[in-house]
Amino acid sequence: WCPVQDDHQVATFIEEVGNFTIFIKNFIEFPAFHVKHKNMVEHLKPCIFHPVEEKDCPIFRLDYILNEAEKDDHERGLMLRLGGVIRVKIDWDCNLDRSIKLCKPVYSFARLDTKFQEEKFSLGFNFRFSSNWKYNRRYLRALTKAYGLRLIICVSGKAGKFDFITLTLNTGSLIGIFGMATFFCDIILLNLTKKASLYRDFVYQRVNIDASRSNSVSQRIQNRNENVGAIFENPLTNEEKFSLPIWTSETFVSFADKRCTTSTYDFVNSTDSSRRQPSLGLTNILK
Known part of the structure; x- marks a missing residue:
């Protein structure tokens, strides 16, 4: 041992x-x-x-x-x-x-x-x-x-070691991932092709700043007028009749000891404007 x-x-x-x-x-x-x-x-x-x-x-x-x-x-x-x-x-x-x-x-x-x-x-x-x-x-x-x-x-x-095929595949994948394909295509078509001007007319829209501003102001005025009144055509006489809505703040108005009823909205037409006269900014119908 x-x-x-x-x-x-x-x-x-x-x-x-x-x-x-x-x-x-x-x-x-x-x-x-x-x-x-x-x-x-x-x-x-x-x-x-x-x-x-x-x-x-x-x-x-x-x-x-x-x-x-x-x-x-x-x-x-x-x-x-x-x-x-x-x-x-x-x-x-x-x-x-x-x-x-x-x-x-x-x-x-x-x-x-x-x-x-x-x-x-x-x-x-x-x-x-x-x-x-x-x-x-x-x-x-x-x-x-x-x-x-x-x-x-x-x-x-x-x-x-350098490999051209691997470089091409990696470059294509990189362009596709970052969404740069459209960007590079636009650069080529707008600057390197013979019909670059034609493609530019389809891509870009030419805008006149002064004309666009005047058109915008005119459009605003027209929209405001359409909201104030409307034009209707009389089917019997073919005459144009203008109706203007007038808003009143009071329901009952006293005039010359007579009780008058005023609607909240009343239309003054061009054909019967002589029979209805505004009083103090209100349209009253005498009964």
Whole structure:
């Protein structure tokens, strides 16, 4: 039987582990364009990644990866001692209308495991592996618990290339969505065709402002006259007879000790105007 694991044992720390280098080799393919590419450079051996001077080099120092993934110095020290999980993201954005050599990846790093000050159980990252051998006819096994950094590589990318058919379809859809088809057709017919003047006469109506104002005033006067009185034709004599409605405010009027009745509306005709005389603006019928 093997002895029980003792968690109180202090793990052995490797000095200067931050100077270790990691070489990340990545191959990509865009099947739609039948293009394959990789993140290699011509001067690969002597280069070390630098965000300004050597940003295309795929060889990284472990210290640089830790600084990008975790900004706290204390947390970085615990990650080197107890392990951690770091995501390495490689992002490709290629314009295939240019040379494929100009397509370069962009690297980014982030920490995936929980910080040590927030976690109370199963800190960091570790794994176990065993070594088996035989000595003096006895089978021996050594179980090792190793702490370290686990790098998870994530690759994403997109590529584009000019296509005239796609451009035509997208342009037509855009014009149809925003209702600009009529606008562009009007511009072409009014300015670029031989019969632009004929089409302009059908589209636009020419208006004389002075004439329209005088016609408007005349129409208002005519409407007012029609509301005041109406013209009727006598079917027997073919004479025109004008009837004017007169409104009275009193129902009974006294005149010369005689009681007179006045209608609310009374019509004064041209044929019998001599028999009816207005008195004080009122039309009275004497009885």
